[in-house]
Amino acid sequence: xxxxLQLRVWRGDAAKGDFIDFTVEAEEGEVxxxxxxxxxxxxxxxxxxxxxxKAGKCGSCSMEVNGHPRLSxxxxxxxxxxxxxISVSPLRTFPVIKDLVxxxxxxYEKAKEVPAFAPRPKDPDGTYRMMQEDVERGQEFRxxxxxxxxxxxxxxxxxxEENKPAFAGPRYFIRYAELxxxxxxxxxxxxxxxxxxxxxxxxxxxxxTEVCPEGIxxxxxxxxxxxxxxxxxxxxxxxxxGSKIFRxxx
Amino acid sequence: MTDIERHAYDVVVIxxxxxxxxxxxxxxxxxxxxxxxxxxxxxxxxxxxxEGGIAASLGNLWPEDNWQVHFRDxxxxxxxxxxxxxxxxxxxxxxxxxxxxxEWGALFDRTGDGLIxxxxxxxxRYARLAHVGDRTGLEMIRTLQQRAVQLGIDVFMECTIxxxxxGNGRIAGAxxxxxxxGQFLCFEAPxxxxxxxxxxxxxxxxxxxxxxxxxxxxxxxxxGGTLINMEFVQFHPTxxxxxxxxxxxxxxxxxxxxGGVLRNSExxxxxxxxxxxxxxxxxxxxxxxADRWYEDKRNNRRPPELLPRDEVARAINAEVKAGRGSPHxxxxxxxxxxxxxxxxxxRLPSMxxxxxxxxxxxxxxxxxxxxxxxxYVMGGVEVDPDSQASTxxxxxxxxxxxxxxxxxxxxxxxxxxxxxxxxxxxGTYAAEYAASxxxxxPRASExxxxxxxxxxxxxxxEEGDENPYALHKDLQDLMQGLVGIIRTGEELKQATKQLDxxxxxxxxxxxxxxxxxxxxxxxxxxxHNMLLxxxxxxxxxxxxxxxxxxxxxxxxxxxxxxxxxxxxxxxEADGGIEISTQPLPEMPEELKAxxxxx
Numbered sequence: 001x002x003x004x005l006q007l008r009v010w011r012g013d014a015a016k017g018d019f020i021d022f023t024v025e026a027e028e029g030e031v032x033x034x035x036x037x038x039x040x041x042x043x044x045x046x047x048x049x050x051x052x053x054k055a056g057k058c059g060s061c062s063m064e065v066n067g068h069p070r071l072s073x074x075x076x077x078x079x080x081x082x083x084x085x086i087s088v089s090p091l092r093t094f095p096v097i098k099d100l101v102x103x104x105x106x107x108y109e110k111a112k113e114v115p116a117f118a119p120r121p122k123d124p125d126g127t128y129r130m131m132q133e134d135v136e137r138g139q140e141f142r143x144x145x146x147x148x149x150x151x152x153x154x155x156x157x158x159x160x161e162e163n164k165p166a167f168a169g170p171r172y173f174i175r176y177a178e179l180x181x182x183x184x185x186x187x188x189x190x191x192x193x194x195x196x197x198x199x200x201x202x203x204x205x206x207x208x209t210e211v212c213p214e215g216i217x218x219x220x221x222x223x224x225x226x227x228x229x230x231x232x233x234x235x236x237x238x239x240x241x242g243s244k245i246f247r248x249x250x
Numbered sequence: 251m252t253d254i255e256r257h258a259y260d261v262v263v264i265x266x267x268x269x270x271x272x273x274x275x276x277x278x279x280x281x282x283x284x285x286x287x288x289x290x291x292x293x294x295x296x297x298x299x300x301e302g303g304i305a306a307s308l309g310n311l312w313p314e315d316n317w318q319v320h321f322r323d324x325x326x327x328x329x330x331x332x333x334x335x336x337x338x339x340x341x342x343x344x345x346x347x348x349x350x351x352x353e354w355g356a357l358f359d360r361t362g363d364g365l366i367x368x369x370x371x372x373x374x375r376y377a378r379l380a381h382v383g384d385r386t387g388l389e390m391i392r393t394l395q396q397r398a399v400q401l402g403i404d405v406f407m408e409c410t411i412x413x414x415x416x417g418n419g420r421i422a423g424a425x426x427x428x429x430x431x432g433q434f435l436c437f438e439a440p441x442x443x444x445x446x447x448x449x450x451x452x453x454x455x456x457x458x459x460x461x462x463x464x465x466x467x468x469x470x471x472x473x474g475g476t477l478i479n480m481e482f483v484q485f486h487p488t489x490x491x492x493x494x495x496x497x498x499x500x501x502x503x504x505x506x507x508x509g510g511v512l513r514n515s516e517x518x519x520x521x522x523x524x525x526x527x528x529x530x531x532x533x534x535x536x537x538x539x540a541d542r543w544y545e546d547k548r549n550n551r552r553p554p555e556l557l558p559r560d561e562v563a564r565a566i567n568a569e570v571k572a573g574r575g576s577p578h579x580x581x582x583x584x585x586x587x588x589x590x591x592x593x594x595x596x597r598l599p600s601m602x603x604x605x606x607x608x609x610x611x612x613x614x615x616x617x618x619x620x621x622x623x624x625x626y627v628m629g630g631v632e633v634d635p636d637s638q639a640s641t642x643x644x645x646x647x648x649x650x651x652x653x654x655x656x657x658x659x660x661x662x663x664x665x666x667x668x669x670x671x672x673x674x675x676x677g678t679y680a681a682e683y684a685a686s687x688x689x690x691x692p693r694a695s696e697x698x699x700x701x702x703x704x705x706x707x708x709x710x711x712e713e714g715d716e717n718p719y720a721l722h723k724d725l726q727d728l729m730q731g732l733v734g735i736i737r738t739g740e741e742l743k744q745a746t747k748q749l750d751x752x753x754x755x756x757x758x759x760x761x762x763x764x765x766x767x768x769x770x771x772x773x774x775x776x777x778h779n780m781l782l783x784x785x786x787x788x789x790x791x792x793x794x795x796x797x798x799x800x801x802x803x804x805x806x807x808x809x810x811x812x813x814x815x816x817x818x819x820x821x822e823a824d825g826g827i828e829i830s831t832q833p834l835p836e837m838p839e840e841l842k843a844x845x846x847x848x
Contacts, residue, residue, distance in 0.1 A: 048767035057299050098766050
């Protein structure tokens with residue numbers, strides 16, 4: 001059942017690196033992460049790979065497989081021809097630490113910029129009542145496993161380091177959207193989503209939605225509604241007038 | 251010595267799963283300067299994989315549910331070996347902790363009235379698990395993570411702690427390294443909370459992630475602490491069995507809670523043949539009654555598929571052994587023929603996804619193949635039930651790494667609530683302890699640090715002949731084969747002997763490459779912990795001459811009332827594990843009375 005798989009793995013660090021060819025034994029039903037583990041155990045003990053649950057639930061083992069952003073634990077070898085060489089490289093948008101591991105701290109910095117959840121007071125009986133259909137909109141975004149594949153593929157920052165300071169990226173647009181749609185939250189984050197998170201830079205090419213392993217409709221259900229809400233606020237003449245008269249808003 | 255990065259805190263929490271984050275949030279709120287140190291990126295801890303829900307007697311669907319019923323279920327599930335006080339605190343405080351998560355932004359599934367919905371699970375008398383589809387752990391960790399970030403708690407990601415620092419028998423801090431660079435770190439802190447989770451990576455078939463190398467268990471023992479109940483390892487009845495690369499990945503108990511049944515190769519619902527005397531009164535004895543239960547829970551008893559996990563795992567094991575298994579050595583878990591495709595996709599989205607993506611199986615159309623997988627260790631650091639303080643001053647433990655709460659077997663759903671309740675308690679008491687010391691803080695010696703540094707670097711310099719990956723595989727084979735779901739005295743003796751040999755081998759482990767993000771080196775260091783924990787499990791299992799919960803001895807097949815009054819304790823002596831027993835704490839009369847009614 002086993003066969004020899006041709007694997008081309010990027011190895012190196014921040015200073016330099018290159019693809020190295022390996023022949024690794026592969027078994028039926030395996031995923032890319034399995035053969036990387038076998039490579040570690042048999043040929044390259046110090047090969048750096050970030051992973052955790054190996055079940056598509058934690059979002060740690062993100063990398064590029066034949067140039068496509070993927071979770072390596074959910075990328076099955078049976079999707080490829082057995083004779084094909086599979087190449088594996090680190091996420092391109094983030095600085096390489098070593099081999100397949102990148103420095104994803106950009107995302108954790110952006111997380112710190114999201115203003116906190118601010119719920120309304122509880123009902124008199126000490127609970128919150130919310131209807132299932134109202135929580136479901138936010139629940140879709142809370143399926144996010146923070147694998148950063150959408151951040152990695154987003155062309156606003158993929159090859160534009162200069163955009164990073166002003167752009168939070170798709171993962172955080174759905175975080176803002178989730179809070180905006182949260183039945184209990186009282187903050188208005190529209191100005192912030194525009195000014196600080198830079199949602200205006202997104203031109204809805206939907207690349208993020210395509211790579212999302214959780215199938216979250218990032219663009220259609222998150223970004224576009226948020227853009228509309230931001231636009232409402234910005235261009236609604238009454239809101240504009242109100243903000244001038246009462247000096248509110250900014 | 252110039253090579254060590256230094257930090258000073260009041261409280262250092264090791265681990266960033268549900269327990270670690272809860273502990274850190276609470277310690278911070280109590281005013282302690284707090285740091286979280288975790289082996290993975292923030293938000294990736296094993297809690298993320300929990301599926302079913304958080305057990306708490308909110309009473310949203312069953313007003314007759316309350317902490318007393320939850321307490322009783324928990325004790326009976328653990329075959330009365332639980333520390334009664336932990337089980338009591340857990341049942342009393344779980345509802346408040348769930349509501350607190352909601353205040354911090356968690357979006358649970360709702361009842362028709364708009365309250366938090368609750369689902370049925372094995373061993374719980376009422377539908378009790380607050381949940382979000384079948385990804386409750388993700389919701390919990392994200393909520394806690396976002397809360398911790400909002401509070402501005404310092405997080406040291408991808409750092410491994412290898413040693414605790416002690417001064418005159420009191421905790422002085424922790425020593426470790428940054429995985430990314432290999433840089434050594436020293437945290438000076440009078441209070442350390444272990445929240446490192448479990449030990450599953452010592453087994454071959456496990457639902458646990460790579461982080462589960464028993465670090466906290468080993469750190470506590472090396473610091474002079476004790477472990478309790480280590481012989482009790484939970485094999486979850488339903489892990490994936492095919493293809494080989496996913497063997498062990500969890501299939502949530504919710505599949506059964508939502509209507510799925512177990513069948514053997516002959517199509518028989520075999521669980522009806524495995525209803526023990528202990529659970530007879532509350533379990534349906536015909537398929538008709540079991541099926542009616544899903545619709546009318548008041549007038550029917552529960553299906554036997556929802557017996558506690560130890561019972562179901564042993565039954566599956568017996569069916570496979572008797573030759574009535576599925577093609578790949580499991581049994582069939584069937585929900586496809588019992589529920590509509592829409593219902594299944596709505597209630598079990600991640601299970602649908604997992605089988606579709608990894609096994610080419612559409613669970614709305616065909617049965618899953620499942621078998622037992624090493625899932626959870628009931629044993630852990632011996633702690634005071636109220637404060638989670640270990641026997642070492644300044645050292646606390648919460649969550650899976652702590653022992654006592656679950657007795658000999660944990661009920662599904664009681665883990666997430668355990669993390670919240672005891673994580674918070676550990677945070678409260680650790681912060682209070684740190685504050686009580688004033689300026690009188692223990693200090694670690696520089697020689698001690700230098701020694702830790704040498705030990706950590708040993709795999710680079712020694713001219714050994716052992717590969718860490720090969721040794722790890724051998725350990726997993728050994729534990730799976732000799733200290734697994736069914737045990738015998740002979741095999742356990744063999745296991746301890748072989749573990750002694752492995753302790754020699756681990757000294758000769760050598761790794762290639764440098765200190766920067768080197769998984770071979772990381773594994774070489776983790777192996778020391780895995781070996782110590784494995785030795786504890788094997789020796790405790792040999793000591794306990796009875797079968798109870800997550801410990802089944804073929805040579806002592808029944809529960810023994812005398813053993814039911816004893817805990818097995820592990821402590822370090824002469825570089826190995828020394829075993830002793832001590833009596834269970836006595837339960838107060840008013841709690842005992844809860845077990846007299848039906």
